[in-house]
Amino acid sequence: LAKTTQPISMDSYEGQEVNITCSHNNIATNDYITWYQQFPSQGPRFIIQGYKTKVTNEVASLFIPADRKSSTLSLPRVSLSDTAVYYCLVDDYKLSFGAGTTVTVRA
Amino acid sequence: GAVVSQHPSWVICKSGTSVKIECRSLDFQATTMFWYRQFPKQSLMLMATSNEGSKATYEQGVEKDKFLINHASLTLSTLTVTSAHPEDSSFYICSARVGQVNSPLHFGNGTRLTVT
Numbered sequence: 001l002a003k004t005t006q007p008i009s010m011d012s013y014e015g016q017e018v019n020i021t022c023s024h025n026n027i028a029t030n031d032y033i034t035w036y037q038q039f040p041s042q043g044p045r046f047i048i049q050g051y052k053t054k055v056t057n058e059v060a061s062l063f064i065p066a067d068r069k070s071s072t073l074s075l076p077r078v079s080l081s082d083t084a085v086y087y088c089l090v091d092d093y094k095l096s097f098g099a100g101t102t103v104t105v106r107a
Numbered sequence: 108g109a110v111v112s113q114h115p116s117w118v119i120c121k122s123g124t125s126v127k128i129e130c131r132s133l134d135f136q137a138t139t140m141f142w143y144r145q146f147p148k149q150s151l152m153l154m155a156t157s158n159e160g161s162k163a164t165y166e167q168g169v170e171k172d173k174f175l176i177n178h179a180s181l182t183l184s185t186l187t188v189t190s191a192h193p194e195d196s197s198f199y200i201c202s203a204r205v206g207q208v209n210s211p212l213h214f215g216n217g218t219r220l221t222v223t
Contacts, residue, residue: 043214
């Protein structure tokens with residue numbers, strides 16, 4: 001059962017890159033890593049998913065080292081609308097969300 | 108993209124009454140849906156896994172007789188909070204996957220339940 005650990009909060013400014021690292025030491029061989037974004041009073045929204053190395057889509061990049069014990073979500077050039085809680089989820093059978101990281105973007 | 112719809116988005120009920128929350132997969136079939144509960148400033152807690160045509164699987168500490176789950180079709184799962192009390196006030200969110208086991212979860216927009 002993989003437990004995830006993330007920083008509780010991060011502050012940034014518009015236009016900067018934000019990197020959030022999640023630790024998941026007990027990740028199993030078949031588990032994928034998925035990141036979600038949640039705004040207040042809304043359901044989480046899928047951002048990106050990966051298994052190893054690097055994955056990039058139109059909104060973010062995900063870096064996963066060879067040992068897969070951590071992963072880093074990279075949000076390029078954030079804007080005020082990126083202020084949200086970000087969760088990494090190790091997709092095992094328990095689907096347990098960690099505490100998440102509150103990212104606050106300031107002007 | 109895959110859409111999961113929840114209804115209602117918010118509901119206020121009196122203590123002792125029951126409330127039903129619907130979760131629909133609009134453009135895909137979901138043999139499995141997941142129900143989460145989220146208290147203010149806290150993370151999502153998995154309550155139960157809803158399986159089409161069979162009984163739901165509840166997480167430890169979740170009362171199955173209080174939180175009744177029915178998954179009667181491939182596109183609809185319902186959560187009924189029976190004999191609701193103020194401590195049941197929370198944000199309830201359902202989710203489902205499209206396709207294989209490791210595919211991302213798609214979440215509904217949640218239901219804010221307030222029990223007075």
